[in-house]
Amino acid sequence: MTDIADIASPTPIAATARGARSFRLSTAGYVGLAIILAWAIAALLAPALALPAPNASDLAALADPRPSAIHWLGVDLSGRDLLSRTIWGARTVLTVAPIAVAGATIVGALLGLCAGYYRGAPDSVLSRVSDIILSFPVIILYMIILTKFGASAFNIIAVITVTKAPIIYRLVRAMTLELREREYVAAAQMRGESALYIMLVEILPNARGPIVVDVCLRLGYTTIAIGALGFLGIGLPPPAPDWGGMVRETYGMISIYPHMAIVPCIAISSLVVGFNLLAVGLRRRVQHG
Amino acid sequence: MARYAVRQLGYMALTLLVVSCAVFVLNEFAPGDVARKLLGAYATQEQVEHLTQQLGLDRPVLVRYVEYMGDVLRGNFGQSLTFKVPVAQILLERLSNTLLLAAIAFAVIVPLAVLFGVLAGMREGSAQDHSILIAANLLSSLPEFATGVFLACIFAVWLGWLPGTSPLSMGGNWSIASQLVMPVLVMALYDMGYLIAMIRVSMIGVMRQPFIRTAILKGMKRRDVIVKHALRNALIAPFTAILLQINYLIAGVVVVETVFAYPGFGRLMLQAAMSKDIALVEAGALVAVLIAMTTQLAGDLGYMLLDPRIRIQK
Numbered sequence: 001m002t003d004i005a006d007i008a009s010p011t012p013i014a015a016t017a018r019g020a021r022s023f024r025l026s027t028a029g030y031v032g033l034a035i036i037l038a039w040a041i042a043a044l045l046a047p048a049l050a051l052p053a054p055n056a057s058d059l060a061a062l063a064d065p066r067p068s069a070i071h072w073l074g075v076d077l078s079g080r081d082l083l084s085r086t087i088w089g090a091r092t093v094l095t096v097a098p099i100a101v102a103g104a105t106i107v108g109a110l111l112g113l114c115a116g117y118y119r120g121a122p123d124s125v126l127s128r129v130s131d132i133i134l135s136f137p138v139i140i141l142y143m144i145i146l147t148k149f150g151a152s153a154f155n156i157i158a159v160i161t162v163t164k165a166p167i168i169y170r171l172v173r174a175m176t177l178e179l180r181e182r183e184y185v186a187a188a189q190m191r192g193e194s195a196l197y198i199m200l201v202e203i204l205p206n207a208r209g210p211i212v213v214d215v216c217l218r219l220g221y222t223t224i225a226i227g228a229l230g231f232l233g234i235g236l237p238p239p240a241p242d243w244g245g246m247v248r249e250t251y252g253m254i255s256i257y258p259h260m261a262i263v264p265c266i267a268i269s270s271l272v273v274g275f276n277l278l279a280v281g282l283r284r285r286v287q288h289g
Numbered sequence: 290m291a292r293y294a295v296r297q298l299g300y301m302a303l304t305l306l307v308v309s310c311a312v313f314v315l316n317e318f319a320p321g322d323v324a325r326k327l328l329g330a331y332a333t334q335e336q337v338e339h340l341t342q343q344l345g346l347d348r349p350v351l352v353r354y355v356e357y358m359g360d361v362l363r364g365n366f367g368q369s370l371t372f373k374v375p376v377a378q379i380l381l382e383r384l385s386n387t388l389l390l391a392a393i394a395f396a397v398i399v400p401l402a403v404l405f406g407v408l409a410g411m412r413e414g415s416a417q418d419h420s421i422l423i424a425a426n427l428l429s430s431l432p433e434f435a436t437g438v439f440l441a442c443i444f445a446v447w448l449g450w451l452p453g454t455s456p457l458s459m460g461g462n463w464s465i466a467s468q469l470v471m472p473v474l475v476m477a478l479y480d481m482g483y484l485i486a487m488i489r490v491s492m493i494g495v496m497r498q499p500f501i502r503t504a505i506l507k508g509m510k511r512r513d514v515i516v517k518h519a520l521r522n523a524l525i526a527p528f529t530a531i532l533l534q535i536n537y538l539i540a541g542v543v544v545v546e547t548v549f550a551y552p553g554f555g556r557l558m559l560q561a562a563m564s565k566d567i568a569l570v571e572a573g574a575l576v577a578v579l580i581a582m583t584t585q586l587a588g589d590l591g592y593m594l595l596d597p598r599i600r601i602q603k
Contacts, residue, residue: 028423131304132304132308135304135581135585136308136574136578137540137577137581139540139543139544140555140558140573140574140577143558143559143562143563144312144315144562144570144574147565148315148316220430224432227432227434228432228433228434228544231432231434231547232543232559234559234563244434247434247435247438251434251438251548254438254442254445254446254453255446261438261442262439265432265434265435265438266435268435269430269432272430273427273430273431275430276426276427276429276430277426
C-alpha cells in the first residue's frame with residue numbers, strides 16, 4: 001500500500017516520450033539495480049554453486065548451529081544450511097513475485113485501457129469493482145482465500161493478481177483518459193484504425209513510463225506480501241525454502257540463535273530496498289526525460 | 290455535501306452486502322469442512338454428516354445467507370465454533386486490544402510524519418530533503434516481520450530493555466505499557482515513510498505558491514512563513530491519506546500482532562480463517578470493510594470541509 005516513489009512527483013505524465021531511449025539512472029537507481037541483479041544471478045546459479053542441498057539436514061552441525069567454515073551463515077533448527085536456503089529462497093521469490101506482478105499488470109492495464117478509452121458503462125462498472133476490491137483489507141482477503149483454497153504458488157499468484165490489478169487499473173485508466181484526447185489518437189481514429197489498435201499501439205506505449213515505475217514498486221510490495229504470507233504460515237508449503245517461512249520457523253529461537261531469523265530478514269529487506277531504489281531511479285528518469 | 294454523504298452511505302451499504310455475500314459463498318464451497326474440523330480427523334463420515342445436519346449446514350447456501358443476514362441485522366453474529374463463545378464477544382475483546390495499539394501508533398506516527406514531511410518539503414532538493422526521502426523510502430521497504438525481528442534482537446535479546454512478546458497479560462515481569470512499545474515502534478517505522486512522502490510532496494506544492502513568495506518578499510521570518518502560512522495549507526491534501534492509515538493500523542497489522550503474539554483483531558482473523566470458523570470470519574470481514582469505508586468517507590468529508598474549493602466544484 002505504501003507507494004513512496006509513486007507520490008514523490010506531483011505530475012504523473014511528465015516527459016515520457018522525450019529521451020526515453022537513453023538508459024541513464026540516478027545513483028539510487030543503479031544501487032537498486034545492482035542489488036536486484038546480485039540476487040537474480042545468485043538465484044540463477046543456485047544449482048551450480050557448491051552449496052549443500054537446501055533441504056538436507058547436517059545433524060552434526062546442530063551441536064553448534066552458528067556460522068562456521070562449513071556453513072558460512074550457520075544452520076537452522078533442522079540442521080539445514082542457511083546460505084543455501086537463502087539463495088534457493090531467492091529463486092522462489094524471484095519467480096513468484098514477477099509472475100504475479102506481470103499478471104496484475106496485464107489484467108489491470110487492459111481493463112484500464114478499456115475503461116479509459118470507452119468511458120461510460122464499462123468504466124463505471126470496472127471502477128466500482130476495483131473500488132470494492134481495494135476497500136477490502138488485502139491481508140484479510142489473502143488469509144480467507146489462501147486458507148480456503150490452500151496455499152500453493154499458483155494460488156498465491158492468483159490472489160496477488162486479483163488484489164494488485166485494481167491499482168494498475170486506476171493508473172492506466174487515469175492516463176488513458178488524458179491520452180485519448182491527444183491529436184495522434186484523433187489521427188488514428190480518422191485513419192479508421194480499430195479501437196484495439198489505438199489502445200495497444202497509440203495509447204499504451206505513451207503510458208509506459210509510469211507503468212514501468214509502478215511495476216517496480218509492485219515487485220517490492222509483492223515481495224513483502226509473499227514474505228508476510230510465509231511468515232503467517234499461509235505461504236508456500238514447506239519444505240520449499242521461502243524467506244518468510246524461514247523466519248516463522250526460527251523466530252521462537254531468537255533469544256538463543258538470532259542468526260537463524262536475521263539471515264532471511266536481511267535477504268528480503270535488501271531485495272525490497274533494491275526494487276524501491278530502482279523505482280526511485282526510474283521515476284526521476286521518467287520525469288526528467 | 291449532505292447529498293454526497295448520503296450517496297456514499299448508500300454505496301457503503303451496497304459494498305458491505307457484496308462483501309458479505311462474497312465471503313459467505315467463498316466459505317460455503319465445502320460445507321462438510323466445519324463438522325470435520327470440529328470432530329477431528331478420526332471421526333467417522335456418519336458423525337460428520339450428523340453434526341453437519343445438526344448445525345443446519347446441509348441446507349442451500351442462499352437460505353442460510355438470508356437467515357444469517359437477518360441475524361446480523363438484529364445484532365446476532367452467531368457463535369464462534371472454535372472459541373465456543375458468541376462471535377460479538379470475542380470480536381469486541383480483540384478489536385479493543387487492536388484499537389489501543391492503533392490509537393497509540395497513530396498518535397506517534399502523525400506528529401512525526403508531519404515534522405519530517407515539512408522538514409523535507411520546505412527546502413526541495415536540499416541535502417536535508419534527500420536524506421529524509423531516502424530514509425523514509427528505506428524504512429517502508431522493510432517488511433514488518435523483519436523490522437520486528439531486528440528490533441526484538443536489539444531491545445529484547447541484546448539489551449534486555451523490552452519484552453520480546455506482548456500477550457497483554459501481567460504474568461511476567463513486564464508491565465502492559467512496556468509490552469506495547471515494540472509493536473508500536475514496528476508499526477510506526479513501517480507506516481511513517483508513506484505519510485512523510487505524502488506530506489513532503491504537498492509541502493513542496495505549497496512552497497511554490499505565489500502567496501509564499503509574497504510572504505518571504507515582504508520580509509516575514511522564514512519560520513513564521515512555514516508555521517503560519519505553509520503548514521496549514523500543506524496538511525489539506527494529505528488529510529485523507531492520514532485518515533486512511535487508521536484502516537491499516539486496525540485491519541492490516543496481523544503480521545505485527547503475530548510477531549509479538551499480541552491478542553488482536555488480525556491474529557483472531559488468521560486463527561478464524563485457518564480453523565474455518567465461518568461465523569467469525571464473516572463478522573470480522575464485515576467489521577474490516579466497515580472500518581475501511583468509514584475512514585474513507587470521513588477522509589472525503591473532512592477534505593471537503595477543509596478545502597472550500599472542492600465543495601464548490603462538486
